Amino acid sequence: MVSGFKPTWMVTNIYDLTPAQLKANGIKAVLTDLDNTLIAWNNPDGTPELRHWLTLLELAGIQVIVVSNNSRKRVDRAVAPFDLPYIHRALKPLTWGLKRALRRWHLQKSEVVMVGDQLLTDIWAANHSRIRSVLVRPILKSDAWITKGNRLLEKGVMWELRRRYPELTWQEDLNERTTH
Template sequence: MLEEFKPTWMVKSIYSVLPEQLKAQGIRCVFSDLDNTLIAWNNPNGTPELRQWMKSLSDAGIPLIVISNNNKRRVAKAVEPLGLPFVSRSLKPLSFGITRARKKLGLNKYEVVMVGDQLMTDMVAAHQAGVRSILVKPLIQTDKWTTQMNRFLEKRVWKLLRKEYSDLHWQEDLNDRK
């Protein structure tokens, strides 16, 4: 049960996930949570670092697709300035959104990675879908009210994870295995 929460990788920032490292892992597509992963939940414009990272993925031929629990209107408004495709109402921690997007693209499970900032939704959904996962630190330390309960529960899960898996640590990038 506890392993459902364990990410494949823990990288401090999404901007440190390099296309060449993804390709070396056989990853052909990145699925990403939206709020506090790609953009701060209270600032939908994104950052120059995000745009540079998106460009590096695009240049490498790696699509980036947003997988969000938010409704279609909210996600469409948020990603419109970024020009990203998305799946809304993905029902994370269930696997529906990830599986739907993966099958639509004709990709195998090992060719996809799910990036997110929450154990309770993003990491569990990745496990449920059978894809690898990257946990990143939230862009900002505040959350929408709907996420605050998850963060409370997440603290308890973290204690158990650290006790069970002593090798869990934040990495600088995918190759930083201490």
């Protein structure tokens, strides 16, 4: 059961994913969680670093699509300045939102990666959609109230993952080693 939470990669920060690394892994689109992955949950305006990263991916022809459990209003407010497409109310850990993104943008599972900061939602949904996944550290150590319970459960899941898979470590990029 714990293997359903095992990410393909663990990278410290979403901004560490470079176009060259993504292309080397056949990735044409990044599906990404919103809160504490792409932006701080309490700062919907993003950062200059986010704008730079999005520009690099756009120039490389790599699409970024937000797949969030948040409401349309919340996601629209957060992604509007960046003109990013999105799926709201994705219902992660269910696979519905990821599959909807694949259909809407005519993507193959092999062409995408799901990036998120939560094992129990983002990584589980990716694994059960048969999509490669990247676990990133949350941008902030604090969370919205709705996420705090998940974080407690995740500590136990991560402990068990590391016990079973000692090779599962934080990386600075998508090097050739994967954890699957």
